[in-house]
Amino acid sequence: MIPDGSCACLRTASVPTRIGQSFPPGAQGRIQSLRQDARGLLELLLPTKSHNRLSAVKMIQCVQRMLYLSVLVAFAACNAPPVPLDDILIEKTFVPEQCVRAVKVGDYVRYHYNGMFPDGKKFDSSYDRGSTYNVFVGKKQLIQGMDKALVGMCINERRLVKIPPHLAYGKQGYGDIIPPDSILHFDVLLLDVWNPEDGVQINTYHTPSTCSRKVEVSDYVRYHYNGTLLDGTLFDSSHTRMRTYDTYVGIGWLIAGMDQGLLGMCVGERRIITMPPSLGYGENGD
Structure with a gap:
């Protein structure tokens, strides 16, 4: 079963990028099956007179070309390289019913997080250390992407944040932990927020x-x-x-x-x- 929105690909050979290249064996069989289905359907629906038969043949050829192109586009899309991130991407995985206060620049926050690579491999976690990460937001105490991602969060809100390399550790990486040019994913749970100017x-x-x-x-x-x-x-x-x-x-x-x-x-x-x-x-x- 393939989840909604997923791109399913069966690849046994390189995907054709121009008319004239061959499809993988599985794709060729699928195209042939679609051609036969289309031909059989049109032969049932169209008249049998000779001058109409010529029109039917042309229509079948047109349908075959359309099927060929549609499969070509589908396989090419499956093999397209991922679009590079220009900015952070935020997915709000949990939003509390009430938000009495949202994080703004200059606030001091406490949050838990899991830091992962796109393949799901974990490279850091506040949970593993048994203590929250406590820091001022927007004061360059965090990587730039996290500074941006925390703004607007509510207490008990949870976000999945995807950060491109230039807003994380860039071409330098971080020691032996984060390789150069790494996209980073953070699962963040905000627990507390206050500001030095706050009173009772x-x-x-x-x-x-x-x-x-x-x-x-x-x-x-x-x-x-x-x-x-x-x-x-x-x-x-x-x-x-x-x-x-x-x-x-x-x-x-x-x-x-x-x-x-x-x-x-x-x-x-x-x-x-x-x-x-x-x-x-x-x-x-x-």
């Missing part, structure tokens, strides 16, 4: 009908929380411990983003507080 983002999705008191600096508070990464991965939860987190606000007992995010809250209010690494656990994590 607050989304209040439940507000009580009355608010007698709002949180201020040095207040002592008790609250429940779920802590997740931007891709939805849960890393901490007071609910699983079945006890609230009790602390003072604004005196350095919390990470800076949480200190800012709690200010102004009412008892019973619910918020989603999103903070960049600089206001969370920084480059070292926790």
Whole structure:
């Protein structure tokens, strides 16, 4: 079974490139079969009078020429060399239903990837190392093709990126890993994006009908929380411990983003507080 859109070729000899050259044996047999089918069909449909028989013969010859040319074109297309890549090609293999933020130049991103040659052979993988690749986009910290490919991606989006040599490692290649003039394929999954200019983002999705008191600096508070990464991965939860987190606000007992995010809250209010690494656990994590 040949998948839709695939070009099936049975080649036992070189493909003819001009009228007069011979087809491979399999192709010759197929052409002969098509000729016989066409002749039989036309003989059934056309009149048998002599002056009409001449027209029928001419029509059969015309059909045979058309069949010959169509097979010639099909086999020539199968043997045509691949068109060289002038720019990156992007195939979006998974797009999340919601995209609250897309990557732009200057953003800092975390992503997983598999790097492969066009034949599928893997030459690099962040999964194998057990850590994401973390880098600024558009700052020439990546090969040019990857810098372009990441722009516009959403968190949890997955892309298959094909990069031509001049936007990858060019004629020099990369050591013993990537030969010169190599086309590279990358399967990329974006996990996180932020910008140095980002501050704390607050989304209040439940507000009580009355608010007698709002949180201020040095207040002592008790609250429940779920802590997740931007891709939805849960890393901490007071609910699983079945006890609230009790602390003072604004005196350095919390990470800076949480200190800012709690200010102004009412008892019973619910918020989603999103903070960049600089206001969370920084480059070292926790």
